[in-house]
Amino acid sequence: MGNERLRPGQRGDRAERVKAESAAVHPHGHPHPRVRLDLPRVKRRRWVPEWDPEAFGRTSERIARFLGTGRFIVWMTVVIVLWVVWNTSVPGHLRFDNYPFIFLTLVLSLQASYAAPLILLAQNRQDDRDRVNLEQDRKQNERSIADTEYLTREIASLRMGLGEVATRDWIRSEFQDLVRELEQRRVFPQESEEGDR
Secondary structure: OOOOOOOHHHHHHHHHHHHHHHHHHOOOOOOOOOOOOOOOOOOOOOOOOOOOHHHHHHHHHHHHHHHOOHHHHHHHHHHHHHHHHHHHHOOHHHOOOOOOOHHHHHHHHHHHHHHHHHHHHHHHHHHHHHHHHHHHHHHHHHHHHHHHHHHHHHHHHHHHHHHOOOOHHHHHHHHHHHHHHHHHHHHHHHHHHHHHO
16 A cells, blocks of 8 residues: 555545545544654744844843943944034035934934843843852852861861870870889888888
8 A cells, every 4th residue: 555656646545545544543633643752853934033042142241231331432422422513514405313303312212222121131141140150159158068067077076086095295194103103112112111120
């Protein structure tokens, strides 16, 4: 059945047979054949454009950092001054934005409407990094506290063990006491012998 050669007119019959076989294989009415787990999924076509969120986040952070520099403020001031000077001093037919400067207002409001979300996105990413760093610091502190407690217990057990060990000073004092006691025993028997004579 699967190896049959089909003539051009029989293609429709073959499609009908495959549908019938698929329905027989899937009696519960599942329209899709079973998905094999050992094969990668076929990418579906998406209508929404795809982008890398990390790359977008890094770009937004760069822009937000630039917006927060003095260089940006200087360049923006230069552009605004040139804009105003051009549109007030050149002849009327060369002006592109007359006195109320509506186009300049539109450009500045558009720039502000994009700058605010980019700055918020950069701040959120920084908050996420700070949260991760704080969690890592907390875990490191917990490990350090556990290590310190372990070392404290070890030092306490060593001190208790050393309390029962003879030290050099203790042995020296014991020897000195023994020497004194021996000298006293040696001296006193001589006096008692002299008293007997």
